[in-house]
Amino acid sequence: MSRNLKLVGISGSLREDSVNKKLLDVCQSLLPDNVEYEYADYTDVPVFNQDKENPLPESVARFKKQVESADMLLIATPQYNGSFPGVLKNAIDWLTRPEGDNSLSGKVAGVVGATPGQSGTIQAQLHLREVLGHMGIQVPAHPRIMVSGAYDLVDDQGKLNLPERDAKSYEKMLQELVKLAGVR
Numbered sequence: 156m157s158r159n160l161k162l163v164g165i166s167g168s169l170r171e172d173s174v175n176k177k178l179l180d181v182c183q184s185l186l187p188d189n190v191e192y193e194y195a196d197y198t199d200v201p202v203f204n205q206d207k208e209n210p211l212p213e214s215v216a217r218f219k220k221q222v223e224s225a226d227m228l229l230i231a232t233p234q235y236n237g238s239f240p241g242v243l244k245n246a247i248d249w250l251t252r253p254e255g256d257n258s259l260s261g262k263v264a265g266v267v268g269a270t271p272g273q274s275g276t277i278q279a280q281l282h283l284r285e286v287l288g289h290m291g292i293q294v295p296a297h298p299r300i301m302v303s304g305a306y307d308l309v310d311d312q313g314k315l316n317l318p319e320r321d322a323k324s325y326e327k328m329l330q331e332l333v334k335l336a337g338v339r
């Protein structure tokens with residue numbers, strides 16, 4: 156029997172009705188039974204300012220603690236102007252501070268993304284992978300899944316419905332992520 160693991164979901168969009176939050180919900184439903192899921196809401200994390208590191212804002216301390224409690228992260232990002240959103244970079248920057256207290260140390264992360272457009276968040280995901288790689292965070296190489304035309308996949312109840320073939324790929328990617336987390 157494999158040990159229990161915890162996955163924390165982070166959305167690059169803070170929007171109430173975000174399709175990326177909905178994508179995290181879909182992924183949660185595909186997780187193996189031994190993985191506990193928690194969504195990290197960092198809406199109240201302020202704009203980064205190195206003058207504000209000591210003491211850490213309460214919202215940042217809480218967010219860091221939640222991320223530290225995870226064996227693995229799953230980041231769902233939209234694409235803003237050819238990259239991932241500034242709020243997500245801001246959140247990542249806070250997680251790495253203050254110096255010597257990097258909440259992302261030793262983590263593995265899955266990267267997914269949804270957009271109403273046709274780009275499938277390719278550039279956003281590539282940039283995010285580069286930033287995570289810079290910090291030594293391992294990300295499953297495959298499968299890479301990006302949801303295009305996402306608004307058309309949301310039903311009247313507000314649920315995102317992935318085509319069956321995409322759901323299978325997500326399941327595979329999540330299994331790869333769990334495997335990465337399990338060997339650390």
Ligand SMILES: Cc1cc2nc3c(=O)[nH]c(=O)nc-3n(C[C@H](O)[C@H](O)[C@H](O)COP(=O)(O)O)c2cc1C
Pocket residue numbers: 168169170172173174175176233234235236237238269270271272273274275276
């Ligand atoms: C500042 C900004 C820039 C955007 N740039 C892009 C873009 O480069 N490519 C794209 O497909 N969509 C772009 N969009 C549209 C987003 O994909 C859209 O807002 C999407 O709903 C965001 O995901 P969410 O539903 O999770 O909030 C942009 C939106 C904003 C607010």
